[in-house]
Amino acid sequence: MKALVLEKQLDLDVRDYPIHETVGADDVRIQIKSCGICGSDVHYYLKGNIGNFVVKEPMILGHEASGIVTEVGSNVTHLRVGDRVCMEPGIPDLHSRETLSGNYNIDPAVRFWATPPIHGCCRENVVHPAMFTFRIPDNMSYDEGAMIEPLSIGMEAAKRARIQPGDTALVNGAGTIGIMTAISALAGGCSTVYIADIKQKKLDIAATYDGIVAINTKGKDVVKEIMDRTEGMGVQHVFECSGFEGMFPHIFEAAAPGANVVLIGIPGNPVPIDINFLQQRGITIKTIFRYVNEYPASIAQVGSGKIDVKRLISKVYPFEKSVEAYEYAAAGHEDVVKVMIRLGE
Numbered sequence: 342m343k344a345l346v347l348e349k350q351l352d353l354d355v356r357d358y359p360i361h362e363t364v365g366a367d368d369v370r371i372q373i374k375s376c377g378i379c380g381s382d383v384h385y386y387l388k389g390n391i392g393n394f395v396v397k398e399p400m401i402l403g404h405e406a407s408g409i410v411t412e413v414g415s416n417v418t419h420l421r422v423g424d425r426v427c428m429e430p431g432i433p434d435l436h437s438r439e440t441l442s443g444n445y446n447i448d449p450a451v452r453f454w455a456t457p458p459i460h461g462c463c464r465e466n467v468v469h470p471a472m473f474t475f476r477i478p479d480n481m482s483y484d485e486g487a488m489i490e491p492l493s494i495g496m497e498a499a500k501r502a503r504i505q506p507g508d509t510a511l512v513n514g515a516g517t518i519g520i521m522t523a524i525s526a527l528a529g530g531c532s533t534v535y536i537a538d539i540k541q542k543k544l545d546i547a548a549t550y551d552g553i554v555a556i557n558t559k560g561k562d563v564v565k566e567i568m569d570r571t572e573g574m575g576v577q578h579v580f581e582c583s584g585f586e587g588m589f590p591h592i593f594e595a596a597a598p599g600a601n602v603v604l605i606g607i608p609g610n611p612v613p614i615d616i617n618f619l620q621q622r623g624i625t626i627k628t629i630f631r632y633v634n635e636y637p638a639s640i641a642q643v644g645s646g647k648i649d650v651k652r653l654i655s656k657v658y659p660f661e662k663s664v665e666a667y668e669y670a671a672a673g674h675e676d677v678v679k680v681m682i683r684l685g686e
Contacts, residue, residue, distance in 0.1 A: 344401045344464035345663040345682070350389030353664045358401060360460060362468035369420055369471045370412035371428065374483035376463040377405035378670045378680045379491070380517070382455060386667055394457045402667075403463030403682075404430035404454035407477065407486025417471040427486035429473040429493075429636050430454040430462070446631040463663065463682060475636045478644040484657065484681050485643055488650040491679075492639045494605065495521030497632035499529040502578045502601045506530040509576040511567055511595050514583030514606060515543040515555070517678050520653060522580045522605060527552045528648055531578070535570065537563045538583075542675040549652060567595040575600065582606045590615045599623045653678040660684040 344358040364370050381391060382402045389396050407427040410420055420426065433440045433448035440448050455461030477486045495518065502510070510531045512523045515538035523534045527550065536547045537556045544555035556566050567576060575597035581588060584606030590613050596602055602624055619626065642648040655677040658666035663682050670680040 342465040343660070344460075345403065345660075346399050347385060347396055347402050348399050349396065351387065353386060353402075353667055355661060355663050358399075358464065360401070360464070364412050364414050364468050366414040366416040367471055368414045368468050369410050369417060369426075369474055370466055370468050371408040371426060371474065372411050372466050373406050373408040373462055373464060373684050374686075375407050375487040376403040376682045376684065377487045377490070378403075378666060378682065379405055382461075383667065383671050385455070385457075387671055390457075396457050398458070400455065400457055401460040401462070401464055402455050403461035404456075405487045405490040406430075406462045406467075407483045407489075408466075408684075410474075411466065414471065420471055420474060420476065425477050425479070425481075425483070425486070426474050427477055427489045427636070427640070428462070428467075428469050429475070430490060431631060432470055432473060444633065446633050463660075463684075465684070475640055477640055481640070481644050482651075483686075484654055484683070485650055487681065488653065488679065489636060489639045489643065491517050492521050492525070492643070492648065492650060493632040493635035494518055494629070495523070495525035496528075496635045496639050496642070497629050498522045498580055498603045498605055499525040500635070501627045501629055502526070502529070502580070502603050504529040504531055504578060507532045508578060509571065510534045510578035510580060511563075511576045512536045512580045512582055513563065513588060513592055514538060514581070514585070515540060515547050516582065517653070518605060519580075519582035520547045520678060521650075522582055523547060523553050524550055524648055526578065526580065528642055535567060535576065537566070540675045543678065546653070546676070546678060550649075564591060564594045571597070577601070578603065580605060584608050586610055586612050589613055590618070593619060593622075593624060596622065596624050600625075602626050604628045654681050655679055657681045657683050 433445040
């Protein structure tokens, strides 16, 4: 079938790829309609690896996708041919200790699309477990359906934070995940979410959401900015989404006594943490890695109109121009949040 193939570092091609998947009893086949470009996809394209995950042979990219069901397995009862769906890209071992304890996202045996050696989904069709395939409402576009994957990361962060109505939050980093986290925190009950970055155009996009206050921290102290805006109290929740090592341990100082700090961005190297400060302020640190059963809630929020992800889709390319789409996404345009590849209407 036609697929977007990363042949090797900096070498992409849309070509026929010999991949054949059989629909099992608990699976469905999905014709892909939309596929988003994630930062991890771009990193594999530019660098050929992410940490220990190395592209050693041609690999199909893409893990943010939606489509239409074209075939169902004999045991599948909740989906039918013709259903419009989006898919959770990680398939855990359903019998692992992590899965049985409710933490399938950290199952070491998880098979995640476009993570070597697992092929991704930017291709004509995929076979996927029905239990990780979710129907989307008729009022949701396929592009929006593909956005459920990054939104689920923000929703997971908001869930871990245990937000109370009226709380305030700081999101550090205004990339895709940062903005998704900010709008999820609002949906979770925050009255005001401050989002900090040095890229003004991304901040401008984030600030189009009511309740989000953008702070350009270029040449400024983000902690001082937050303290000035909160009468010296700080915020009840801090979400670190940038992964910038220089923010540690400084970012914790923006947290109010008893606050939650959720670490989402992944620094490239170990970072310092002042345990004594955290203990004296009663600050709780939580981490997230992907998400746990967030797709239903994310779909419900977008489908009901409570969360708008359409405005974060910056540019759409047809499938045959996927290489051009990746080159554009890799260029780092400040006014770009999400680049989408469309395989069909």
